[in-house]
Amino acid sequence: MRYFVTFLVMTFIFGCQSDKKLETGELTVTGKYCKYPNNDFIVLPFQLFKNDLKVRSDTLEFSGEVKLKDLSFGKYSVKFNSIYERLEIVEFEVNSKTQEIELCIDKIDYDLANNNLFIDQLKPNEKLKIGFFTFGCFHSEELGLEIIRKEDQYLAKLDKTEIVLSTNQIKLIREFEIELRQVPTGYCTTTDTYNLTILDSSENMELIDESCEWNGFSNLLVKLGLENNYS
Known part of the structure; x- marks a missing residue:
């Protein structure tokens, strides 16, 4: 009888464990x-x-x-x-x-970026120009966004529209530059060429996005509220 009770207990224990594993x-x-x-x-x-x-x-x-x-x-x-x-x-x-x-x-981990971002190098009264040229099978377009540093504020100028940038908008521009430097080489039929230049200095850089996955410039304009402010 004792062995039978032990058998029932062991069967119950192992049965419960089996049910748990099957969840x-x-x-x-x-x-x-x-x-x-x-x-x-x-x-x-x-x-x-x-x-x-x-x-x-x-x-x-x-x-x-x-x-x-x-x-x-x-x-x-x-x-x-x-x-x-x-x-x-x-x-x-x-x-x-x-x-x-x-x-x-x-x-993307923005903390992995180095400390050589153009937006961070701007001195008072200097301008960062983000030149953008996109070319594809059925389109071509060229735009230029200027980031201007004053003594205590930053401005963004696109075509005839100029806005004062908030702290969050400056952060978005930093993130844009970090993303741009990380976009890998692609094989899309659309080529987006970026020229970053600190005007009146030797600081400039050209980067090409052929991924068709990032669309960084148009996304930046949307984030800054400038998507409808160019001709």
Whole structure:
């Protein structure tokens, strides 16, 4: 009798453990531009890991979603490359029947930038000109945005419009320059050429964006509220 009771207890314990191991959930993975929500991506490959072991690879397409079913409860991570070709890792835990994670395709660590940004080099009464020329199969356009430093403030001038920049807007211009320096070489049919120049000095730099993923200049104008202020 004693052995029979022991058998029942052990069966109950192991049965409970087996049920716990069988708990699974469904994960929905979505991707988006978090800073520039007006942008859409075409494809975003990613890899799913559990306890540092790769579970599967998949691809988000056309700003859509992927559903991963029958994932056993536990800690996971998703690895993907941002539009700046930096490896990003999202860690999470599957602990419910349905849950969702979001991948920010335009994520970047602005603290990794060096201290040689043109916007930071401006002295009082100096101007930073951001020349922009875009050329594609069916379009071409050339614009110039000037950032002017006064004694106690910064101005932005586009065509005939001039605005006083807030602290947050200056931060956006810094982020724009950091992003521009990180945009990788691409193979798009549209070429965006940037010329950054501190006027009346020898400081200048040309950078080319052929990724068709960033659209930095138009996004900057939107962020500054200048998208409708040029002819």
